[in-house]
Amino acid sequence: MIIDCHGHYTTSPKSLEDWRNRQIAALNNPTASPKISDLIISDDELKESIAVNQLKKMQERGSDLTIFSPRASFMAHHIGDFNTSSTWSSICNELCYRISQLFPDNFIGAAMLPQSPGIDPKTCIPELERCVKEYGFVGINLNPDPSGGHWKEPPLSDRHWYPIYEKMVEYDIPAMIHVSTSCNACFHTTGAHYLNADTTAFMQCLTADLFKDFPTLKFVIPHGGGAVPYHWGRFRGLAQELKKPLLKDHLLNNIFFDTCVYHQPGIDLLTKVIPVDNILFASEMIGAVKGIDPETGFYYDDTKRYIEATQNLSVAEKHQVYEGNARRVYPRLDAALKAKGL
Numbered sequence: 066m067i068i069d070c071h072g073h074y075t076t077s078p079k080s081l082e083d084w085r086n087r088q089i090a091a092l093n094n095p096t097a098s099p100k101i102s103d104l105i106i107s108d109d110e111l112k113e114s115i116a117v118n119q120l121k122k123m124q125e126r127g128s129d130l131t132i133f134s135p136r137a138s139f140m141a142h143h144i145g146d147f148n149t150s151s152t153w154s155s156i157c158n159e160l161c162y163r164i165s166q167l168f169p170d171n172f173i174g175a176a177m178l179p180q181s182p183g184i185d186p187k188t189c190i191p192e193l194e195r196c197v198k199e200y201g202f203v204g205i206n207l208n209p210d211p212s213g214g215h216w217k218e219p220p221l222s223d224r225h226w227y228p229i230y231e232k233m234v235e236y237d238i239p240a241m242i243h244v245s246t247s248c249n250a251c252f253h254t255t256g257a258h259y260l261n262a263d264t265t266a267f268m269q270c271l272t273a274d275l276f277k278d279f280p281t282l283k284f285v286i287p288h289g290g291g292a293v294p295y296h297w298g299r300f301r302g303l304a305q306e307l308k309k310p311l312l313k314d315h316l317l318n319n320i321f322f323d324t325c326v327y328h329q330p331g332i333d334l335l336t337k338v339i340p341v342d343n344i345l346f347a348s349e350m351i352g353a354v355k356g357i358d359p360e361t362g363f364y365y366d367d368t369k370r371y372i373e374a375t376q377n378l379s380v381a382e383k384h385q386v387y388e389g390n391a392r393r394v395y396p397r398l399d400a401a402l403k404a405k406g407l
């Protein structure tokens with residue numbers, strides 16, 4: 066089985082975006098705010114939006130199951146207040162849940178949280194609990210910067226975030242550390258802010274001792290870990306200066322990287338530098354980079370091709386990247402598969 070740990074619902078019917086635009090337009094006039102019940106998307110519309118997009122590409126490319134979360138750039142936690150985010154996340158999570166019910170063999174949910182800048186993360190717990198207990202979601206997306214590129218929250222190692230971590234440990238779910246739209250003109254959302262955040266999250270963990278407090282806490286750092294694998298020597302050297310343990314002991318029991326790197330040399334580097342136990346297959350399809358690479362003739366985000374072609378992994382190690390590691394990092398996914406005899 067090939068598990069893609071990083072997919073978003075980027076192909077929702079236009080009515081979702083229209084509802085969100087009405088919500089944003091009414092921020093200063095709450096009486097004009099749309100109701101949740103104003104948004105009606107039928108099962109047929111949901112099916113259509115997936116069948117000709119993500120599911121079609123999964124079948125063409127040979128992946129089986131995607132851990133599916135709301136569209137990351139649409140989370141936009143910086144917009145409005147907690148209530149804005151709360152209503153919006155509940156709508157988006159429910160759509161992912163319905164998709165996981167319509168295509169139970171192909172999609173399983175991960176939750177967007179109703180984060181809001183300056184608001185205590187413990188306000189996210191009810192939605193997190195609902196998604197795990199009622200929807201059977203197997204992970205969450207945690208935004209380390211709900212201000213959208215202005216980095217106003219404390220680092221991930223700060224006690225500020227502990228209520229979320231306590232719940233993650235209790236439920237045995239990992240968090241993908243995933244920012245949303247940048248509202249800082251200096252940072253392009255998917256080309257800079259996402260990769261900056263991946264690198265930043267890793268460094269925040271490196272300088273701290275978060276995993277001493279939470280030995281079983283798990284973070285998936287997406288987009289191949291941002292700059293981390295490429296600069297592994299820098300990070301090792303910085304850890305040494307800070308008298309931290311070796312990175313394999315300090316961070317690699319808790320931090321994992323996905324394979325959303327869109328060219329062969331990038332995957333070759335990732336699989337050479339980062340231990341195979343810490344690499345999870347993913348494509349983030351259909352995401353930021355939708356085009357066809359003229360050098361290869363294949364889609365940039367057809368990441369399975371790069372795993373297949375790399376010389377750094379044996380057949381058994383590829384199986385680990387495709388399936389084994391995901392089942393270890395997402396125990397609730399493993400349990401759901403086992404319950405189906407898989």
Ligand SMILES: [Zn+2]
Pocket residue numbers: 071073137243287349
């Ligand atoms: Zn993503």
